[in-house]
Amino acid sequence: MENILIDIQDHVAVVTINRPTKLNALNKSTIEELHQAFAKLSTDETVKSVIVTGSGEKAFVAGADISEFANFSVEEGGKLAAKGQELLFDYVQNLNKPVIAAVNGFALGGGLELAMACHFRIASDNAKMGLPEVTLGVIPGYGGTQRLAQLVGKGRAMEMIMTAGMIDANTALNYGLVNHVVTQAELLDFAKGIAQKINKNSGVAIAKAIEAINANYQDGVNGFEIEINNFGACFGTEDFKEGTTAFLEKRKANFPGK
Incomplete structure (x- = not known):
């Protein structure tokens, strides 16, 4: 795989989106690779839980790769959203193993949508989260309008989406969007610690x-x-x-x- 890394230790798989020069933006091939990774991990008996994070210190996932769909038609746009939700976002939400998002840095657009598809989220204290799609004349298409409202409530979701504003980690904690906030240095170990607690159970x-x-x-x-x-x-x-x-x-x- 070109765009992701997988490391399995002590029954915990860490899936790292590895496009640091693009701030780990989700393009078509990355979504495909993530689907393949999750499909494999779901049947791997050595894996009991999964952590998803981004490479580098700047971003979890800083959005989608806009250059791939800037010239899409109405039909192509609809198919893009449907395919993405099927391959990755709905797939992660319904995975038979716990998926924890370790949100390091920016989680914007498709990045926040991926984090929200995970079963719960832990953020580094420098994390910034938002759905800025309306600044491009479009709306979130990978489940963002649905999952954000479910997690933070209708009013806050409306404000976040309509203003296209970013919130910091502590605000996300206050909203219930993330479960914990830790330093970036502690993030992965903290997530692994929770994963190990989960792994002791059935x-x-x-x-x-x-x-x-x-x-x-x-x-x-x-x-x-x-x-x-x-x-x-x-x-x-x-x-x-x-x-x-x-x-x-x-x-x-x-x-x-x-």
């Missing part, structure tokens, strides 16, 4: 929880029904047997992930 149960939580945000889907079904399904897993047995035996569980 991967099967976590996958079911991700599906149930996401169901609440899907039109026409009853999240409570998904929760009930997934709760019941857990009873047929080896992880459930191990978890309950370990509890009764007063020992730490060693989940097989099945």
Whole structure:
């Protein structure tokens, strides 16, 4: 892969978007490579959780590569958004393993949309986040209008999108857009620490929880029904047997992930 790096250690995969001269902007080939990476990691039994970050100290992802679509037609623009959401943003949101965004520096446009597609976000204290698409005469097309409102509320999302303004890390923390703010030097280790806490638990149960939580945000889907079904399904897993047995035996569980 030309645009991303993957490092797997201690059951944690770190996916780094590596286009530092372009501030890690998302172009077509990077989106394709990210899809391939996530597809592979979803079935890799050595990986229990994933961290996504950007190379260098300036940017997580500073947006999309505008030069690729500046001359698109109406039809081409619609297809661009649909394909991107299918390949990457919706795919990440629904991945069967936890995906943590380690937001270092700028996360703008498609970069913030990628961070929001992750299951939660940690930011460096120099991070800046925003959706500036209206300055180009277009709107966010990779789920930004939907996920930002879900995360920060309708009014704040309206203001952020309409003003095209950036918010800093502490404001993002106050809005609930990120879970934690740490120094840039601490960011990756902090994210890995949370990943390791997650990895001690049942991967099967976590996958079911991700599906149930996401169901609440899907039109026409009853999240409570998904929760009930997934709760019941857990009873047929080896992880459930191990978890309950370990509890009764007063020992730490060693989940097989099945």
